[in-house]
Amino acid sequence: MLEQHQRKSRTTTFPQYRKEMKGVGWGYLYNAHKDDDLDPATLEAETARLMADDDVTKKKGIYEYLLTKNEKHLNIRAFTDAQKRTLYERQKGICCSCKNHFEIANMEADHITPWSQGGKTEIANGQMLCRDCNRQKSDK
Ligand SMILES: [Zn+2]
Structure with a gap:
């Protein structure tokens, strides 16, 4: 054998x-x-x-x-610009993590529950984070 x-x-x-x-x-x-x-x-x-x-x-x-x-x-679906705008306005421009105000151009959409854990690319599972906070979250 x-x-x-x-x-x-x-x-x-x-x-x-x-x-x-x-x-x-x-x-x-x-x-x-x-x-x-x-x-x-x-x-x-x-x-x-x-x-x-x-x-x-x-x-x-x-x-x-x-x-x-x-x-x-x-290529997991990204949030569209329209979804980002919705999330941004809902948060009034405040980063969900550090609570500071940013212009939308300096923020990124984030899956609250990651796709790998069953989170979908939809408004209910989205939040806007500033670039620094988003980078910190994805480094974890
Ligand atoms: Zn932040």
Whole structure:
């Protein structure tokens, strides 16, 4: 028994074909993750969930995300300028963290509950933070 592990490939790890698989760098991904413990059933459930998540704007990136866990591959929906204005006016220009007043140009929209914890990109889950506070929050 030389071969302990079943060789991983796209078809053993993600048996269900979707058109978004085209152009994904599978060779590179499998070299980088060949020793990961990947369960095809769990991956399929996660893929289906993310495909149905409207805040995931780059569906093709789902496969890379599931293997790397790096959210940047999903292009999570950002707040629109109209949503930012709504949030800004609701807060009267006050940063939710440091309580100082800022011009809207110096503030950034923030997900109160992060997307990774189930928070959506919607007004109810948004707040405006000054740049410093937003940077501090994302560093945590
Ligand atoms: Zn602040």
